[in-house]
Amino acid sequence: MSLDSQEIPALVTTRTTTVMLPVLINVSFAHCTPFPALSTETHALALAYWAPLGLRGTGCIETFLREWDANAALLKQISHDAATFDAIVEDGMPLSSFRMHAPVAPRQVYCTIGNYRRQLLEAALDAGDGPDGPGASARRAVLLDSIEPRRSDGAPYICLKGAVCVSGPNDRLSISRDLTTLDWEVEIGVVIGRSVAHVSAEDALHCIAGYCVVNDITLRERVFRQDVPAVGTDWLQSKSRPGWLPAGPWMVPAWNVADASQLRLWLRLNGSAMQDGVANDMIFSIGEQIAYLSSVTRLEPGDLICTGTPAGLGSHYGRYLRPGDLVEAGVEGLGSQRVLCVDE
Structure with missing residues (x-):
């Protein structure tokens, strides 16, 4: 049964980045402490190179992002300077010389659940007697009828995920043999650039430092606790183990993404x-998610919001991650990551 519907907006493929400007990465080499750098497609140069100009916290990605409000204008000026590209190539090192780490080090990680129309529709059709069963049409109608009321009267469903989950874009993902329903979720990660409280959806986009690729790894069998079924979802057991949020390879500053709603997300398995x-x-836009979060908590520089995932989860295919799998996940203009699953 097709997912296309007049109630579901048409997907678009408009590119949102018009020029390749340097991106922010977090790297190390020879077992040194990771440090932030600016990168072209081939080379990288430590941010410390520009510290004499006034950039703050250039020795640590966490410190640099927490100082984003003070750093942003100067970093934008540096990024747009034609001499910067030459400096990265001439004074930097090839990207292949570095180990890539996550381009973020958040104190808080937030994950928006059930935020893509097609993903919810896919799940509704897969339920019960399946997408070709006699009950599929009724489930489809109920789901489609619920979307706009939820948009107008509801709010995003957002959970916390531990910061320890964040891992690098090419790190290995350890999977023990008892984890039989480990699933993937490619998402756009939004990095907050300033302290935010009670901001409107319209103003929320001005609070974003940048965007990156994230894969919100989720253990489906632990989303609902069998021992306490009335309690509801358990995001600690199902989402929050170390390494269950590969991030990167880089962060693209917000000024180089014209319209994040036009970004295309993809994931390949083997x-x-x-x-x-x-x-x-998305049912709730990135601005609306930030506005909702800021109405109930205070967002801080460096915080990371995982904004939801499109259709095509392992639970749809009945195929979950296992040792030996190669997961490639990317977002147009934000790069891609390659994670090898290994036996714990």
Whole structure:
């Protein structure tokens, strides 16, 4: 049964980045402490190179992002300077010389659940007697009828995920043999650039430092606790183990993303396409998610928001991650990551 519907907006493929400006990465070499750098497609140069100009916290990605409000204007000026590209190539080192780490080091990680229309519709059709069963049409109608009322009267469903989950874009993902329903979720990660409280959806976009690729690894069998079924979801057991949020390879500053709602997300498992969607399929926009979060908590510089995932989860295919799998996940303009699953 097709997911296309007049109630579901058409997916678009408009590119949102028009020029390749340097991106922010977090790297190390020869077992040194990771440090932030600016990178072209081939080379990287430590941010410390520009510290004499006034950049703060150039020795640590966490400190640099927490000082984003003070650093942003100067970093933008540096990024747009034609001499910067030459400096990265001439004074930097090839990217292949470095180990890539996550380009973020958040104190808080927030994950928006059930935020893509097609993903919710896919789950509704998979339920019960399946997408071709006699009950599928009724489930489809109920789901489609619920989306706009939820948009107008509801709020995003957002959970916390531990900061210890964050790992690098090429790190290995250890999977013990008892984890049989470990699933993938490619998402756009939003990095907060300033302290935010009670901001409107319209103003929220001005609070974003940048965007990155994230994969919100989730253990499906632990989302609902069998021993306390009335309690509801358990995001600690199902989402928050170390390494369950590969991030990167880099952070693209917000000024180089014209419209994040046009970004295309994709994920491949062992070379086969599993997810392919566009952010305009979100029920709650990135601005609306930030506004909602800021109404109940205070967002701080460096905090990370995982904004939801498109259709094509392992729970749809009945195929979950296992040792030996290669997961490639990317977002148009934000790069891609390669994570090898290994036996714990």
